[in-house]
Ligand SMILES: NC(=O)C1=CN([C@@H]2O[C@H](COP(=O)(O)OP(=O)(O)OC[C@H]3O[C@@H](n4cnc5c(N)ncnc54)[C@H](O)[C@@H]3O)[C@@H](O)[C@H]2O)C=CC1
């Protein structure tokens with residue numbers, strides 16, 4: 001996909017991985033809608049991006065992705081403002097084993113809703129021009145931990161949903177590619193939550209073990225995740241792909257057996 005003039009919507013775009021991806025897209029002359037719950041951080045990020053790329057290149061929309069109406073409205077406002085939609089990145093995520101139902105709502109249910117909204121605005125089924133959707137999972141979907149059972153479950157779910165729908169998109173000629181990105185530990189504010197009782201609940205007692213895993217596996221920079229994301233966005237051959245990003249192997253893909261049925 002040639003990026004100049006294209007429009008991307010990123011949930012959780014105010015900070016961390018989402019923010020790094022927004023910068024990479026703006027550098028490629030895309031226009032970007034940052035959809036995020038956190039108004040303060042979102043407005044701060046928008047101000048910084050305005051100074052570097054120009055005010056007209058981005059939009060910040062305060063939105064809780066678990067509020068279906070607000071998420072629908074965020075897509076509508078993005079298309080009203082920029083006139084099109086080409087890239088959807090369902091990235092907003094939380095780590096909360098105490099309020100685990102919220103974790104399912106943010107990390108899985110909202111990713112499903114964001115994907116279906118992306119299809120509404122981009123699929124050839126609806127007379128649109130096509131595009132690409134990237135759903136953010138995690139290496140927790142491959143290397144589960146005792147500290148995050150529900151977080152791990154949501155990240156497994158993101159992969160299953162995205163790969164099944166990617167096949168449907170191909171069979172149905174939607175013109176939309178659906179792929180998954182699975183980072184290992186990344187240096188963002190989310191990583192701080194692993195030692196907080198408010199987030200981990202009874203699993204907080206494993207916090208030292210968690211930190212040992214970070215020491216063992218290393219912590220990646222958000223800019224590397226943005227590099228992987230840009231590869232998925234631009235490589236038109238990728239559909240149903242699961243990209244992993246780790247310290248030991250860098251950017252690479254998970255190999256699945258071909259369907260035998
Ligand atoms: N940081 C890490 O080590 C890893 C992160 N991931 C995943 O990457 C994604 C992004 O995470 P980070 O950038 O690390 O986290 P982060 O905490 O730095 O950023 C997440 C953003 O999502 C927003 N958000 C949270 N709940 C929301 C809601 N209900 N509605 C709208 N926005 C909401 C936050 O306000 C925040 O700006 C998540 O899905 C996370 O699970 C995956 C693997 C590793």
Ligand SMILES: CCCCCC(=O)/C=C/[C@H]1[C@H](O)CC(=O)[C@@H]1CCCCCCC(=O)O
Pocket residue numbers: 094095138139140143144145148183184185186190191193194213217246247248249
């Ligand atoms: C919520 C904050 C942490 C989120 C990071 C994440 O998604 C966690 C993944 C870890 C899992 O829960 C336990 C782990 O060990 C996972 C990280 C695994 C990284 C493996 C890298 C292997 C390699 O370098 O080859």
